[in-house]
Amino acid sequence: MTILSEYLKEQRNEEWRAELRKKLKGKERTNIPRVDMPEVSPEERTKFQNVEVNLGLDKEKAIVEASRCMDCATPTCIDGCPVQINIPEFIKNIEREEFGLAAQTLKKTSALPAVCGRVCPQEKQCEELCFYTTKLGKDPIAIGYLERFAADWERESGEMSVPECAPANGKKIAAIGSGPASLSFAGDMAKLGYDVTVFEALHEIGGVLKYGIPEFRLPNSVVDVELDNLRQMGVKFVNNFIVGRTASFDDLKEEGFEGFFVASGAGLPRFMNIPGENYNGIMSSNEYLTRVNLMGAASDDNDTPVLRGKTVAVIGGGNTAMDSVRTSKRLGAERSIIVYRRSRAEMPARVEEVNHAEEEGIEFMNLANPVEYFADEKGRVNKMRLQHMELGEPDASGRRRPVPIEGSEEDIDVDLVIVAVGVSPNPLIPSCLPELEVSKWGTIEVGDNMQSSIPVLFAGGDIVRGGATVILAMGDGRNAAASMHEYLSGEQKND
Amino acid sequence: MQIQTIISTNSNHMNRIVDKEFLSENVVKIVVEAPLIAKSRKPGNFIILRVSEKGERIPLTIASANEEKGTIDLIAQKVGVSTEKLAKMEIGDSLHDLVGPLGKATEISKIGTILACGGGVGIAPLLPIIEGFKKAGNRIVSVLAARSKDLIILEDEIRKWSDEVIIMTDDGSYGTKGLVTEGAEMVIKREKVDECIAIGPAIMMKFTSLLTKKYNIPTQASLNSIMVDGTGMCGACRVTVGGKTKFTCVDGPEFDAHQIDFDEMMMRLGGYSEEEKKAHQNFINQL
Numbered sequence A: 001m002t003i004l005s006e007y008l009k010e011q012r013n014e015e016w017r018a019e020l021r022k023k024l025k026g027k028e029r030t031n032i033p034r035v036d037m038p039e040v041s042p043e044e045r046t047k048f049q050n051v052e053v054n055l056g057l058d059k060e061k062a063i064v065e066a067s068r069c070m071d072c073a074t075p076t077c078i079d080g081c082p083v084q085i086n087i088p089e090f091i092k093n094i095e096r097e098e099f100g101l102a103a104q105t106l107k108k109t110s111a112l113p114a115v116c117g118r119v120c121p122q123e124k125q126c127e128e129l130c131f132y133t134t135k136l137g138k139d140p141i142a143i144g145y146l147e148r149f150a151a152d153w154e155r156e157s158g159e160m161s162v163p164e165c166a167p168a169n170g171k172k173i174a175a176i177g178s179g180p181a182s183l184s185f186a187g188d189m190a191k192l193g194y195d196v197t198v199f200e201a202l203h204e205i206g207g208v209l210k211y212g213i214p215e216f217r218l219p220n221s222v223v224d225v226e227l228d229n230l231r232q233m234g235v236k237f238v239n240n241f242i243v244g245r246t247a248s249f250d251d252l253k254e255e256g257f258e259g260f261f262v263a264s265g266a267g268l269p270r271f272m273n274i275p276g277e278n279y280n281g282i283m284s285s286n287e288y289l290t291r292v293n294l295m296g297a298a299s300d301d302n303d304t305p306v307l308r309g310k311t312v313a314v315i316g317g318g319n320t321a322m323d324s325v326r327t328s329k330r331l332g333a334e335r336s337i338i339v340y341r342r343s344r345a346e347m348p349a350r351v352e353e354v355n356h357a358e359e360e361g362i363e364f365m366n367l368a369n370p371v372e373y374f375a376d377e378k379g380r381v382n383k384m385r386l387q388h389m390e391l392g393e394p395d396a397s398g399r400r401r402p403v404p405i406e407g408s409e410e411d412i413d414v415d416l417v418i419v420a421v422g423v424s425p426n427p428l429i430p431s432c433l434p435e436l437e438v439s440k441w442g443t444i445e446v447g448d449n450m451q452s453s454i455p456v457l458f459a460g461g462d463i464v465r466g467g468a469t470v471i472l473a474m475g476d477g478r479n480a481a482a483s484m485h486e487y488l489s490g491e492q493k494n495d
Numbered sequence B: 001m002q003i004q005t006i007i008s009t010n011s012n013h014m015n016r017i018v019d020k021e022f023l024s025e026n027v028v029k030i031v032v033e034a035p036l037i038a039k040s041r042k043p044g045n046f047i048i049l050r051v052s053e054k055g056e057r058i059p060l061t062i063a064s065a066n067e068e069k070g071t072i073d074l075i076a077q078k079v080g081v082s083t084e085k086l087a088k089m090e091i092g093d094s095l096h097d098l099v100g101p102l103g104k105a106t107e108i109s110k111i112g113t114i115l116a117c118g119g120g121v122g123i124a125p126l127l128p129i130i131e132g133f134k135k136a137g138n139r140i141v142s143v144l145a146a147r148s149k150d151l152i153i154l155e156d157e158i159r160k161w162s163d164e165v166i167i168m169t170d171d172g173s174y175g176t177k178g179l180v181t182e183g184a185e186m187v188i189k190r191e192k193v194d195e196c197i198a199i200g201p202a203i204m205m206k207f208t209s210l211l212t213k214k215y216n217i218p219t220q221a222s223l224n225s226i227m228v229d230g231t232g233m234c235g236a237c238r239v240t241v242g243g244k245t246k247f248t249c250v251d252g253p254e255f256d257a258h259q260i261d262f263d264e265m266m267m268r269l270g271g272y273s274e275e276e277k278k279a280h281q282n283f284i285n286q287l
Helices: A002-012 A015-023 A026-030 A059-068 A076-080 A087-095 A099-109 A113-119 A131-136 A143-157 A180-191 A220-232 A249-254 A285-294 A319-330 A351-359 A470-494 B002-008 B035-040 B081-088 B120-135 B155-160 B180-190 B202-214 B262-269 B273-286
Strands: A172-176 A195-199 A236-238 A257-262 A282-284 A311-315 A335-340 A363-366 A368-375 A381-394 A400-404 A410-413 A416-419 A457-459 B017-022 B027-033 B046-050 B058-066 B071-077 B097-102 B113-119 B139-146 B164-169 B195-199 B219-222 B238-241 B244-247 B254-256
Touching (some): A002 A087, A015 A087, A059 A087, A059 A143, A076 A131, A087 A099, A087 A143, A113 A143, A113 A470, A172 A180, A180 A195, A180 A220, A180 A257, A220 A236, A236 B002, A257 A470, A282 A285, A285 A319, A285 A416, A319 A335, A319 A351, A319 A416, A335 A368, A381 A416, A457 A470, B002 B035, B027 B081, B035 B058, B035 B071, B046 B071, B058 B097, B058 B120, B071 B081, B071 B120, B081 B273, B113 B180, B113 B202, B120 B155, B120 B202, B120 B219, B139 B155, B139 B180, B155 B164, B164 B180, B180 B202, B195 B202, B202 B219, B202 B262
Parallel strands (some): A172 A195, A257 A457, A282 A416, A311 A335, B113 B139, B113 B195, B139 B164
Antiparallel strands (some): A368 A381, A381 A400, A381 A410, B017 B027, B027 B071, B046 B058, B046 B097, B058 B071, B219 B254, B238 B244
16 A cells, blocks of 8 residues: 555656646635536437437546646545546646546556446545545546546547556466456456456357446447457457356366456346246346347347337336336337335435436336236236335445335336346356355355465456446456466465 | 367357258258367257347257267257248358357266157257266157157157157157157056156146156256346246246256246246247248
8 A cells, every 4th residue: 555655646746747736726626616427318318229328528628627636645536446546647637638648547557447437436436535525525526527538538539558568478367257357357467468368158248348238328339449458458358158168177277277267247137036026028137138238139130139118117226227227218118117125315326327317207116116016818017016115224234224114005007127136146157166165145255365265266346246336346356466466476486 | 279279269150060951841950060069068058059140149959969070969940030040051151159058967867767758849958868868877768759750850869879769749640649748658657767858848848747747757857948148147047946936047957847837937938929920020021
């Protein structure tokens, strides 16, 4: 930590930063209001599945927003970032119009800046710890918008910088899964000179960034550019390959792989186990989003179908629930309803997604929970029985526990129900390694350094956490890369 | 070495079709180059393939494999757009995507006498399972059933791993006229059966299961649920077994048949029938 803070100090003391701080008085900076993100209107955007809602900041807006940043001596915002981006450094580069350098700063610690600028819950991370939030009681610097601006500027400039990589050390490493944890890990390992191959079970690289998050929030083209950047750093990608199945871990060891990072995700959707839940027209958010995002089911060109509904109920209050309910609107639903058992204050979704959903005419039935489904003679769901809830004492998560109100049941006509109540770890990879220690929930047990009970095997992301965010997964990837590097280097010394 | 080739070419799109043959009017067998899967597959496993970039992910059981040649045999029945497209592929063409082996392998041990019931295209997934059981030293009595003679597939291959094969057809055009359950009951009444395996249309598995339940014979059925990813991710393939929801792709495809809710399974198989019919009609109109 001291090394980091000294490094940050050194950077902050560079002449250009010191000069820039003098350009405006503190009051002048703090008096500037936070920038608003330009958006496509709700009427327009809900016609398309793949039109991105947020348009991004233009140069002028970005520079003004960047000048709000006080360039604090102790930048607390960085503590809120799971991959410890040097936030003041990149923001001050935007202020002095060195956008390329801003992007390079991001890429020093983040493999996916254009992605994080779009999907991170900044309000609970960097922006929550911003000086403006903690000390001034004002709106924080729009760190997420600025991150996206710098990454987009670089991509659109056509001059993508490739992060510097150490000379190849000839050591082969396998990353299993191609979601954010794995990509972050792969980027860091490539920088350290390792020969990294990313193995993906599906036909597309990108994991949840491709099959889960819809294009109106994260365009595939943005993900593809970040993947290309990793390719240019020497990272190899293999799709349609299940490590442990297509070939065993031992097969890969025989091929010379010395380290493994398992980031196979929390692929198993949870259901509520209530009567009627297996009727047709009731599906997991994973199925719904995979059909639409990965398989392109919304378009007639693609062979994969997806069920459409006039009245769609989405169960849950997280980002995946918001993604699903907004997708249903775009696929032509007359009514799209969120059914969430707590109140809006407890919703785990990003605030921006909830706001966007509201603007798009999504109905919210909060403090309600389905208890049973009914179907027509063909087995297609046509009714849902809801029970109303009230909030009781806080539970282990610190949120107030929803308590059913007796006798409050209500029936609602629906013809499509998307269940978005969370996911469990995917058992596919752990089941191939009986000696691997897993928890009773099926998550892989790791130490602080992300090392599992098998020394050459590290793990991170949702297969360890059981269901978290893109950025926490990326943090795990970085952490695992540092630890694996230390482990493999130490092993070498002992030889 | 094969792994290295896959990594360095940055793709495993070998997946070349090296042989193809129609086993009946609507059932096609393709032999695909897939050396890693040929080596790692076990009886009961399946693969997922896509014919083209815009294609569906189609799950198919691996009917057999040749480890030396590095090929796997896949058998599909033309039932919709995707399987029509698959059946149109020719020798030399490559599948766009192929991944596997998926699903739990069949638990094979020496039990005694196995009654293997296969209906229609379900005879294909039955083949690797009886091969496994035969090699483990079991006596295999196979009952193959179909509507008519030309729909009985893989008879020679099944004979290779069976001690006896009984053929049943609905119209009596081959073997004995009657249903699979009649053939099965004849065997059960005749000799001691230690385990039954039933694979075929859901209705056939349901009635076979009801029959063996009557005689208290442990029975496995292999399900062909609707799937998208096939890796446990989507839950489209969920099925109720013993009152609990299971995923066919990662918990199956084989389950204790006496515990399966076949009525729910049949209902779920029809979940996309309208969409499928419409797509199929469009496809035929385009031809």
